[in-house]
Amino acid sequence: MARVRLKDVAQAAGVSDATVSLALSGSPRISAKTRKLIEETALRLGYQPNAAARALRTEATNTLGLIIGDVANPFFAELAGEVERLAVREGYSVMLCDSDEDSDRQDAYLSKMLAGSQVDAVMLVPTAAMTPAIRAAGQDARRLVLVDRPIEVPGRGATADYLRSLPVVRSDPKDALRDAATLLAALGHRRVGVVAPPVNTLIGRERRDAIHAALTGQGIAPTDILVEAGDFRQGSGERAMEKLLDNPDRPTAVIAGDGPMAIGVLKELRRAGLRVPTDISVIGFDDAPWLDLFDPPLTTIAQPVHQLAAATVEAILALVRGTKLPSPQALQPACSLVVRSSCGTAPDQ
Amino acid sequence: MARVRLKDVAQAAGVSDATVSLALSGSPRISAKTRKLIEETALRLGYQPNAAARALRTEATNTLGLIIGDVANPFFAELAGEVERLAVREGYSVMLCDSDEDSDRQDAYLSKMLAGSQVDAVMLVPTAAMTPAIRAAGQDARRLVLVDRPIEVPGRGATADYLRSLPVVRSDPKDALRDAATLLAALGHRRVGVVAPPVNTLIGRERRDAIHAALTGQGIAPTDILVEAGDFRQGSGERAMEKLLDNPDRPTAVIAGDGPMAIGVLKELRRAGLRVPTDISVIGFDDAPWLDLFDPPLTTIAQPVHQLAAATVEAILALVRGTKLPSPQALQPACSLVVRSSCGTAPDQ
DNA sequence: CTGAAAGCGCTTACAG
DNA sequence: CTGAAAGCGCTTACAG
Numbered sequence: 155m156a157r158v159r160l161k162d163v164a165q166a167a168g169v170s171d172a173t174v175s176l177a178l179s180g181s182p183r184i185s186a187k188t189r190k191l192i193e194e195t196a197l198r199l200g201y202q203p204n205a206a207a208r209a210l211r212t213e214a215t216n217t218l219g220l221i222i223g224d225v226a227n228p229f230f231a232e233l234a235g236e237v238e239r240l241a242v243r244e245g246y247s248v249m250l251c252d253s254d255e256d257s258d259r260q261d262a263y264l265s266k267m268l269a270g271s272q273v274d275a276v277m278l279v280p281t282a283a284m285t286p287a288i289r290a291a292g293q294d295a296r297r298l299v300l301v302d303r304p305i306e307v308p309g310r311g312a313t314a315d316y317l318r319s320l321p322v323v324r325s326d327p328k329d330a331l332r333d334a335a336t337l338l339a340a341l342g343h344r345r346v347g348v349v350a351p352p353v354n355t356l357i358g359r360e361r362r363d364a365i366h367a368a369l370t371g372q373g374i375a376p377t378d379i380l381v382e383a384g385d386f387r388q389g390s391g392e393r394a395m396e397k398l399l400d401n402p403d404r405p406t407a408v409i410a411g412d413g414p415m416a417i418g419v420l421k422e423l424r425r426a427g428l429r430v431p432t433d434i435s436v437i438g439f440d441d442a443p444w445l446d447l448f449d450p451p452l453t454t455i456a457q458p459v460h461q462l463a464a465a466t467v468e469a470i471l472a473l474v475r476g477t478k479l480p481s482p483q484a485l486q487p488a489c490s491l492v493v494r495s496s497c498g499t500a501p502d503q
Numbered sequence: 504m505a506r507v508r509l510k511d512v513a514q515a516a517g518v519s520d521a522t523v524s525l526a527l528s529g530s531p532r533i534s535a536k537t538r539k540l541i542e543e544t545a546l547r548l549g550y551q552p553n554a555a556a557r558a559l560r561t562e563a564t565n566t567l568g569l570i571i572g573d574v575a576n577p578f579f580a581e582l583a584g585e586v587e588r589l590a591v592r593e594g595y596s597v598m599l600c601d602s603d604e605d606s607d608r609q610d611a612y613l614s615k616m617l618a619g620s621q622v623d624a625v626m627l628v629p630t631a632a633m634t635p636a637i638r639a640a641g642q643d644a645r646r647l648v649l650v651d652r653p654i655e656v657p658g659r660g661a662t663a664d665y666l667r668s669l670p671v672v673r674s675d676p677k678d679a680l681r682d683a684a685t686l687l688a689a690l691g692h693r694r695v696g697v698v699a700p701p702v703n704t705l706i707g708r709e710r711r712d713a714i715h716a717a718l719t720g721q722g723i724a725p726t727d728i729l730v731e732a733g734d735f736r737q738g739s740g741e742r743a744m745e746k747l748l749d750n751p752d753r754p755t756a757v758i759a760g761d762g763p764m765a766i767g768v769l770k771e772l773r774r775a776g777l778r779v780p781t782d783i784s785v786i787g788f789d790d791a792p793w794l795d796l797f798d799p800p801l802t803t804i805a806q807p808v809h810q811l812a813a814a815t816v817e818a819i820l821a822l823v824r825g826t827k828l829p830s831p832q833a834l835q836p837a838c839s840l841v842v843r844s845s846c847g848t849a850p851d852q
Numbered sequence: 853c854t855g856a857a858a859g860c861g862c863t864t865a866c867a868g
Numbered sequence: 869c870t871g872a873a874a875g876c877g878c879t880t881a882c883a884g
Contacts, residue, residue, distance in 0.1 A: 157618065157620065157643070200614075200618065200639060202614055202615065202618035202619040203619055204559070204619060204620045205555075205558075205619045205620055205621040206554075206555045206556075206558035206559040206564065206620055206621075207555075207559050209554075209555035210553070210555040210556050210559050215555065217598070217621075224584070225580050225581070225583055225584035225587070226577075226580060226581050226584055228575075228577060228580065231574050231575060231577065231580035232574070232575050234574055234599070235573070235574035235575055235601050238574070238599065238600065238601050239601065239603070242600075247598060247600070247615070247616075247621065248598070248599065249566070249596055249597070249598050249599070250583070250587065250597065250598070250599040251587065251591075251596070252584050252587050252588065254588070265549075265551060266551065266596070267596075269506065269549065269551035270551040270552055270553060270554045271506065271553045271554055271555055272554040272555075272566075272596065290549065294506070388792060414792075417792055417793050417796065420796050421795075421796070424796070443737060443763075443766055444766050444793070444797070446770075447766065447769050447770070447773070447797050447798065448793070448796050448797060448798065449796065449797065449798030449799070450798070
């Protein structure tokens with residue numbers, strides 16, 4: 155059976171195409187009687203508007219793009235699920251892309267979706283700093299919201315200004331970090347390892363600075379904060395932890411920069427035969443329903459996934475509809491420290 | 504800056520629209536020289552074809568739909584990631600939807616995507632049995648591949664026949680289940696609990712039958728196999744385990760039907776104060792990088808996610824391109840038992 | 853309150 | 869080897 159088009163509905167209802175279009179879009183110009191007839195006919199024939207035709211005509215696709223770094227990371231998976239759910243509630247579909255933390259793949263997606271008019275706007279978790287496709291999006295004043303990681307926009311001019319004006323949605327770990335540092339200090343830890351996001355990214359530097367501030371705020375010396383950079387993936391967490399352990403005066407506690415790296419840290423510790431928290435304390439990043447089944451249950455800095463998703467969708471719809479952006483606070487919901495059992499008293503050196 | 508259209512490229516290159524279209528699609532009718540000129544011009548202007556216009560004209564969107572039950576389930580998240588990666592390699596985008604295990608939501612997505620020509624075909628993890636939108640897809644001979652869960656197609660006629668002819672991609676747990684039953688029997692377990700998928704679904708019954716067969720094959724009496732149905736979610740795993748524990752003669756081992764339900768089982772056990780595997784042995788379903796960090800590391804039936812994703816993409820592209828479907832074996836790759844430490848000797852009753 | 857007509861940006865027979 | 873023209877299925881001024 156062929157697809158039923160608007161024309162078929164019009165014919166069956168004995169009215170013109172325009173009337174059907176107007177009626178189905180709820181225009182007040184159509185009489186209640188005609189509208190009812192048309193709605194029933196459309197339902198009976200199983201009419202579903204052709205998305206391509208509508209998009210071509212209206213220049214709006216009613217679909218949003220979402221580019222994340224790694225779907226296998228439960229944080230992104232959960233975020234994507236929430237974003238999708240909220241977007242659908244507003245009448246939008248979402249096209250999900252996984253950049254696999256690769257700038258080139260990210261750029262390919264970005265230009266295909268944006269310049270090719272596949273979507274109305276995109277929500278992007280940038281892999282790193284500025285890239286050609288992000289710059290191009292700025293040049294064409296495309297709709298973009300940055301999620302989870304801010305980027306550094308170098309230079310001046312309209313493009314840079316535009317890019318800098320784009321909303322950035324991400325969690326604020328400051329309070330949670332303060333709580334984490336307080337916990338660690340109270341437990342007697344004086345030397346802390348940090349498995350940080352890439353140091354050549356803004357987020358990497360920010361995160362590192364925030365951790366530094368929290369730790370030094372608790373009287374820990376800057377020289378006693380050992381930072382190893384990872385790349386957001388599990389393997390890098392293992393390697394970073396390995397390096398931290400190589401240190402002659404190794405840390406008695408570690409803070410991981412994201413979920414997969416925390417897993418990597420834990421795996422490396424197990425491989426090295428160290429017990430958590432007896433030999434070393436660990437604080438992870440991102441929460442998950444299974445973290446309390448870990449041995450030991452993992453203390454972690456939980457991101458407010460739901461609020462992040464809500465702010466992201468709100469921000470992108472504001473861009474698309476030209477309405478007001480969420481407040482700066484809404485764009486940056488706070489993380490919280492979930493205390494379980496992976497932190498213990500610092501072992502005597 | 505306005506979007507650059509095909510017309511702009513044509514004008515800049517001094518040729519007609521048709522020539523540009525032909526050249527960029529690699530038609531041999533265009534001379535090498537003209538093609539080169541056009542390609543350079545397109546690149547210089549940053550031309551990206553408008554997806555909607557192309558879709559309207561060609562009736563092909565080059566995007567595929569993927570409807571899963573729950574992105575927060577790491578198995579689906581990983582599967583979605585792999586599917587997307589493979590699809591992109593073949594020139595397709597994927598639109599991801601989360602039915603949240605709700606038939607109505609699933610149906611809304613299905614008809615919007617399929618009837619509305621948003622995608623060329625959809626990969627569907629059905630929430631349950633037949634639904635109106637699936638039937639409609641069968642009536643219109645829409646392209647569909649079923650993933651992870653088969654459905655029962657009742658009745659006769661062209662629609663039913665068509666639906667029954669659609670490819671179904673899912674893993675075969677038989678061998679892994681046999682290994683699991685052997686392991687349990689060798690450990691002295693004679694009474695086994697099963698937290699199964701919904702019993703009113705085909706997959707639920709199949710899974711239960713397969714477990715029965717494996718267990719009885721090891722000499723366990725059918726009356727010693729206690730089945731409690733869940734709904735694929737963590738909460739149902741907790742409730743099912745609770746019921747299993749209520750049994751006066753409770754099982755000494757449990758097999759969970761999917762990842763979230765396995766988490767639920769473990770949580771309920773912990774709440775009940777039972778130690779794994781001393782008091783009770785547990786076998787989960789689906790693998791994840793963090794399962795060996797559990798207390799105790801979880802023995803599980805691992806699905807071949809990569810092969811599943813590959814078969815799914817291959818099958819859907821075969822449908823779209825009209826080429827040959829993967830072989831039945833490829834559509835049903837085998838699961839394997841990953842032995843860790845959650846199974847131990849059966850406690851004396 | 854409703855209809856006829858134009859046009860969104862492509863692709864593809866059809867001419868030449 | 870290249871161009872002029874039609875048309876995919878909608879929406880939206882413009883008439884009436």
